[in-house]
Amino acid sequence: MLGFPLGNLLTVIGTALTLVGFYAYFVIDNATLNLAGFFYGIPLLLGGLALKSAELKPVPLARAAAEVIQLRKAQATKTQNQVRQDVTRFRYGQEAHLDVALEKLGLSPSDDERPELVALREENREGAYTLVLDFASPHVDFETWKEKQERIGRFFGPGLRAEVTQPTSDRVEVALIVTAEVPADV
Incomplete structure (x- = not known):
């Protein structure tokens, strides 16, 4: 049983992966890291935000x-x-x-x-x-x-x-x- 909101966890992880994806795309031109950041980060970020909006x-x-x-x-x-x-x-x-x-x-x-x-x-x-x-x-x-x-x-x-x-x-x-x-x- 989690003692903290799952929405917060997913939002933080999703934000971190999305930022890594942006960094990889704009700064270091690493396509693999860029795709991983976008394909995993954005869905996790959106899922975390959705959970936060439905949280009791x-x-x-x-x-x-x-x-x-x-x-x-x-x-x-x-x-x-x-x-x-x-x-x-x-x-x-x-x-x-x-x-x-x-x-x-x-x-x-x-x-x-x-x-x-x-x-x-x-x-x-x-x-x-x-x-x-x-x-x-x-x-x-x-x-x-x-x-x-x-x-x-x-x-x-x-x-x-x-x-x-x-x-x-x-x-x-x-x-x-x-x-x-x-x-x-x-």
Whole structure:
């Protein structure tokens, strides 16, 4: 898993190869180096720029205490791990993190009104591993989130229940809490 954007890497490599191609063409008159620079450099540069335009930055994950990390290893469901891994890395070609899930849950009336996942943290809630998703939700009211709370828990899979809270007027937190009814490897 890359800790930096792939678009940046391709843009830098493509720029370097393109510049080598131009240098070879105009300064040292080296046809082989010139062609290699143009044939590889320009496509890599354009590909890198295309990725940069379609890039979705990772959501910040708050540093968890050692006990919470141990709890994650012992209890976290596959869904919790998948959500955590997906939203904390660079994504390409998506409008927003969890956009499909929000749409299926009826929490995304339109692209402009879709809640935005802005932070993520892990907690120990009464001995249960909990993944907390922090959404900026200025257009979807808290009552709508509360109505969907049970459905959110079912959507994210067996072995989880959801708790929805509102820390501020335009923020909503969704806590995905492991329940004791299902084995930890779900």
